[in-house]
Amino acid sequence: MPMKDEFKPKIVAFCCNWCSYAGADLAGSSRLTYPADVKIIRVPCSCRVNPMFILRAFEKGADGVILCGCHPGDCHYSTGNYYARRRMTLLFSMLDYLGVENGRTRVEWVSAAEGVKFSQTMNEFVEKIHSLGKNVRLEDLRCRKE
Amino acid sequence: MQRIGVFVCHCGSNIAATVDVKKVVEMAALEPGVVHAEDYQYMCSEAGQSLIAKAIQEKQLTGLVVCSCSPRMHETTFRKAAERAGLNPYMVEIANIREHCSWIHKDMEEATRKAVILARAAIAKVNLNTPLQPGESRVTKRALVIGGGIAGIQTALDIADAGYEVDIVEKTPSIGGRMSQLDKTFPTLDCSACILTPKMVEAAAHERIRIYTYSEVEKVSGFVGDFTVDIRKKARSVDMDKCTGCGVCQEKCPSKKTPSEFNRGLNNRSAIYTPFAQAIPNVPVIDREHCIKFQTGKCGVCAKVCQAGAIDYEQKDEIVTEKYGAIVVATGFDTIKLDQYDEYAYSQSKDVITSLELERIMNAAGPTKGHLERLSDGKPPKEMVFIQCVGSRCADERGKSYCSKICCMYTAKHAMLIRDKYPDVNVTVFYIDVRTPGKNFDEFYRRAVEQYGVNYIKGQVGKVIPQPDGKLLVQGVDLLDNRRIMKEADMVVLATAIEPNPDVRKIATMLTASIDTNNFLTEAHAKLRPVESPTAGIFLSGVCQGPKDIPETVAQAGAAAVKAIGLLAKEKLTTNPCTAKSDELLCNGCSVCANVCPYGAITYEERQVNDHGIREVRRLAVVNSALCQGCGACTVACPSGAMDLQGFSNRQIIAEVDAICR
Amino acid sequence: MNREKKQAELITEISGVNPLKCMKCGKCSASCPSFEEMDIKPHQFVSYVANENIEALVNSKSLWKCLSCFACVERCPRDVKPGKLIDAARQLVIRQRGQEYLSPDEIPALLDPELPQQLLVSAFRRYRR
Numbered sequence: 010m011p012m013k014d015e016f017k018p019k020i021v022a023f024c025c026n027w028c029s030y031a032g033a034d035l036a037g038s039s040r041l042t043y044p045a046d047v048k049i050i051r052v053p054c055s056c057r058v059n060p061m062f063i064l065r066a067f068e069k070g071a072d073g074v075i076l077c078g079c080h081p082g083d084c085h086y087s088t089g090n091y092y093a094r095r096r097m098t099l100l101f102s103m104l105d106y107l108g109v110e111n112g113r114t115r116v117e118w119v120s121a122a123e124g125v126k127f128s129q130t131m132n133e134f135v136e137k138i139h140s141l142g143k144n145v146r147l148e149d150l151r152c153r154k155e
Numbered sequence: 156m157q158r159i160g161v162f163v164c165h166c167g168s169n170i171a172a173t174v175d176v177k178k179v180v181e182m183a184a185l186e187p188g189v190v191h192a193e194d195y196q197y198m199c200s201e202a203g204q205s206l207i208a209k210a211i212q213e214k215q216l217t218g219l220v221v222c223s224c225s226p227r228m229h230e231t232t233f234r235k236a237a238e239r240a241g242l243n244p245y246m247v248e249i250a251n252i253r254e255h256c257s258w259i260h261k262d263m264e265e266a267t268r269k270a271v272i273l274a275r276a277a278i279a280k281v282n283l284n285t286p287l288q289p290g291e292s293r294v295t296k297r298a299l300v301i302g303g304g305i306a307g308i309q310t311a312l313d314i315a316d317a318g319y320e321v322d323i324v325e326k327t328p329s330i331g332g333r334m335s336q337l338d339k340t341f342p343t344l345d346c347s348a349c350i351l352t353p354k355m356v357e358a359a360a361h362e363r364i365r366i367y368t369y370s371e372v373e374k375v376s377g378f379v380g381d382f383t384v385d386i387r388k389k390a391r392s393v394d395m396d397k398c399t400g401c402g403v404c405q406e407k408c409p410s411k412k413t414p415s416e417f418n419r420g421l422n423n424r425s426a427i428y429t430p431f432a433q434a435i436p437n438v439p440v441i442d443r444e445h446c447i448k449f450q451t452g453k454c455g456v457c458a459k460v461c462q463a464g465a466i467d468y469e470q471k472d473e474i475v476t477e478k479y480g481a482i483v484v485a486t487g488f489d490t491i492k493l494d495q496y497d498e499y500a501y502s503q504s505k506d507v508i509t510s511l512e513l514e515r516i517m518n519a520a521g522p523t524k525g526h527l528e529r530l531s532d533g534k535p536p537k538e539m540v541f542i543q544c545v546g547s548r549c550a551d552e553r554g555k556s557y558c559s560k561i562c563c564m565y566t567a568k569h570a571m572l573i574r575d576k577y578p579d580v581n582v583t584v585f586y587i588d589v590r591t592p593g594k595n596f597d598e599f600y601r602r603a604v605e606q607y608g609v610n611y612i613k614g615q616v617g618k619v620i621p622q623p624d625g626k627l628l629v630q631g632v633d634l635l636d637n638r639r640i641m642k643e644a645d646m647v648v649l650a651t652a653i654e655p656n657p658d659v660r661k662i663a664t665m666l667t668a669s670i671d672t673n674n675f676l677t678e679a680h681a682k683l684r685p686v687e688s689p690t691a692g693i694f695l696s697g698v699c700q701g702p703k704d705i706p707e708t709v710a711q712a713g714a715a716a717v718k719a720i721g722l723l724a725k726e727k728l729t730t731n732p733c734t735a736k737s738d739e740l741l742c743n744g745c746s747v748c749a750n751v752c753p754y755g756a757i758t759y760e761e762r763q764v765n766d767h768g769i770r771e772v773r774r775l776a777v778v779n780s781a782l783c784q785g786c787g788a789c790t791v792a793c794p795s796g797a798m799d800l801q802g803f804s805n806r807q808i809i810a811e812v813d814a815i816c817r
Numbered sequence: 818m819n820r821e822k823k824q825a826e827l828i829t830e831i832s833g834v835n836p837l838k839c840m841k842c843g844k845c846s847a848s849c850p851s852f853e854e855m856d857i858k859p860h861q862f863v864s865y866v867a868n869e870n871i872e873a874l875v876n877s878k879s880l881w882k883c884l885s886c887f888a889c890v891e892r893c894p895r896d897v898k899p900g901k902l903i904d905a906a907r908q909l910v911i912r913q914r915g916q917e918y919l920s921p922d923e924i925p926a927l928l929d930p931e932l933p934q935q936l937l938v939s940a941f942r943r944y945r946r
Contacts, residue, residue: 617844
């Protein structure tokens with residue numbers, strides 16, 4: 010998807026090892042493109058993602074953070090994604106309050122068989138971040154290299 | 156400081172065509188901790204691996220980053236290569252620059268930039284890696300099978316034949332389960348008892364099988380390879396060693412008004428009873444609720460007539476504690492209650508029966524000695540109607556949403572057997588769909604139609620109306636002819652939906668095995684691990700996992716046995732070292748982590764700590780690394796930040812985040 | 818969008834029924850006391866709506882032979898409720914004739930404190946313009 014502006018967002022995607030990371034692999038082996046702005050961090054389960062990691066990403070200048078896990082009921086650890094869902098609901102609502110728009114954060118369930126969904130989700134998400142522009146809240150300006 | 160080596164793979168042209176590999180090497184070499192960086196055509200090849208080994212030895216590397224394909228593909232390969240070269244395998248990290256980079260991007264500059272960032276993140280993580288050692292736990296060479304039906308018996312026999320000890324725990328007074336209640340079995344029509352009884356005898360006589368009947372699992376603790384189970388042996392009130400099984404007590408017992416569970420309440424049994432003649436063990440139990448001696452204190456006939464002096468009114472429940480390496484759940488099924496289906500008049504007429512009740516009626520040892528007769532007046536029926544899908548495939552709360560799978564076939568079997576034995580009886584089957592996916596199944600169903608003249612009508616029955624003359628008026632519709640059908644029947648048989656044994660929920664909770672909304676136990680993978688529970692060391696056999704017929708149950712029982720044997724055959728279990736670990740100086744013993752742990756891996760101990768010179772006893776979380784599967788739920792829940800996950804620690808993930816956002 | 822498709826959507830909206838849930842078991846027809854009187858049988862109603870064959874449906878005799886006894890609604894194992902579809906199809910016909918609309922001004926006079934709230938809500942769904 011060609012982006013007209015020069016804005017290169019920084020996007021962190023946390024993917025659980027069992028479903029979403031495999032879904033991203035499938036997107037790769039099916040050659041389903043999505044922008045290079047998305048960088049994936051592998052975690053054992055979506056419930057491993059500490060809200061602290063997401064705050065840290067925004068602090069360090071990320072423009073969007075997306076968390077992908079197994080579909081509800083399919084978690085490898087049976088209940089991990091439910092914890093993630095609850096934690097993220099709270100965190101995202103707090104971030105919204107702090108001025109980080111809800112569009113910059115997202116939780117999506119992607120199974121190991123859903124390469125298409127993974128790629129689509131990432132395309133949508135990047136497009137959304139483009140429409141929101143650079144994140145100006147929460148960033149620690151001392152960290153910015155200028 | 157780590158000494159890190161970075162190895163960038165071309166993967167032929169898979170990576171090199173879109174990522175400037177030399178540039179990645181050049182940029183990676185600038186990262187902190189990196190002392191060596193190189194690229195190669197195929198890192199996973201023999202030559203590539205020896206390249207890595209050589210660098211580890213020559214440059215005394217303490218950490219590795221391989222920029223290649225997905226870790227799901229070759230992480231194990233590179234970890235093994237590192238281990239062979241004397242490096243701890245958990246000091247290896249993979250930067251996925253193929254599936255997540257070269258394959259999805261077209262622009263070389265952009266892809267190279269991303270590959271550099273991914274390499275950086277992996278390097279940042281390795282900088283914080285620590286060598287991890289997989290733990291070991293022992294395996295108790297004994298299996299427990301919960302449930303003594305055909306699934307449990309077959310699993311136990313297979314495990315025992317492989318040379319391991321097995322215990323079967325069965326709730327009722329005899330093993331045999333549902334299959335012992337059946338008359339004939341489809342599609343071969345052989346007598347159920349004739350094929351089951353030898354298996355029961357074989358299990359009872361097997362030197363490595365112990366059978367606890369009239370017993371229930373009370374408590375389960377421990378983990379894969381090392382379960383500790385409390386089994387409650389309910390008081391039989393009969394001494395198993397003294398009883399000769401002569402049956403005189405049952406004959407003389409004056410309390411004979413208890414509905415027989417085995418005959419589905421169609422006739423009565425005595426208070427002291429064995430469920431059926433071929434029961435194993437052939438030792439009766441006293442049903443204390445219905446025994447006159449236990450209820451009023453006055454009777455004692457059985458004790459008087461027992462020549463062996465086996466009756467023991469003083470007997471108490473006994474708890475046996477045993478250790479097991481593997482547990483197989485084989486708790487089976489029951490038919491659903493029909494109180495909600497009043498349109499079929501099940502509770503209004505004795506001549507409306509379930510298929511399982513018909514099995515007992517057709518059975519020579521059943522309440523009618525095998526004669527097909529109406530339970531209301533004992534007359535032989537002339538018109539029989541079968542209704543399929545009663546309670547199955549129901550979206551509402553009255554029934555079950557799933558297909559019970561066995562009903563189409565047993566209904567064809569019943570219809571065929573009746574037409575064969577009583578050719579003057581007309582048989583009509585009302586069906587929605589006839590589902591016969593099994594070997595020789597459709598041929599069987601077609602035989603019922605073509606050779607035995609069973610009348611199949613497509614259309615679910617609306618209602619059954621009992622008539623004053625004792626007949627049953629069946630109101631239905633023939634969907635293919637668009638025609639109303641009002642059929643007078645003498646007997647109506649309902650193909651009642653099956654559901655998992657109601658006790659399974661309690662058992663699943665004890666085992667921390669997951670269960671679905673229909674109370675079927677969940678398998679670890681719907682396709683690739685169908686007989687294992689997601690909980691390590693728990694295996695599934697038979698209908699407790701989903702509706703099945705006998706051949707499928709036996710096949711699954713064998714599969715579950717093999718999986719259990721595979722576990723028992725191991726001397727030691729290697730555990731995943733990426734487990735949670737609590738920092739005892741930070742832990743405040745609040746129990747939050749234990750509450751979120753799906754495996755019950757976290758316990759609390761009072762332990763002496765030395766907190767900067769202050770020595771005191773504190774309540775601390777302790778993770779059992781054999782139980783912990785490394786999901787990390789606890790690490791996020793921990794309010795004091797004491798809990799961390801090895802291999803995916805807070806610092807490691809934050810380092811990755813920082814590297815990506817840099 | 819063609820007319821019949823629109824009508825089919827209106828019927829599913831008014832009735833709140835998803836005709837795709839039907840597994841074609843025929844229990845509705847088997848339960849129906851007016852079965853013999855009908856030209857289109859209750860179970861066919863569902864497929865007529867699913868196939869957007871609405872003209873035939875609204876011109877059928879069955880539409881006015883249904884007693885609204887709701888035996889089919891009660892017994893349907895898949896929660897499809899053909900009786901509600903018939904009810905909605907009737908509503909469609911009545912609307913086409915231009916009757917049976919309520920304007921907000923008329924409502925207060927019709928209100929009865931004894932009326933269940935549910936009835937009000939369903940009436941709004943049916944009679945709004």
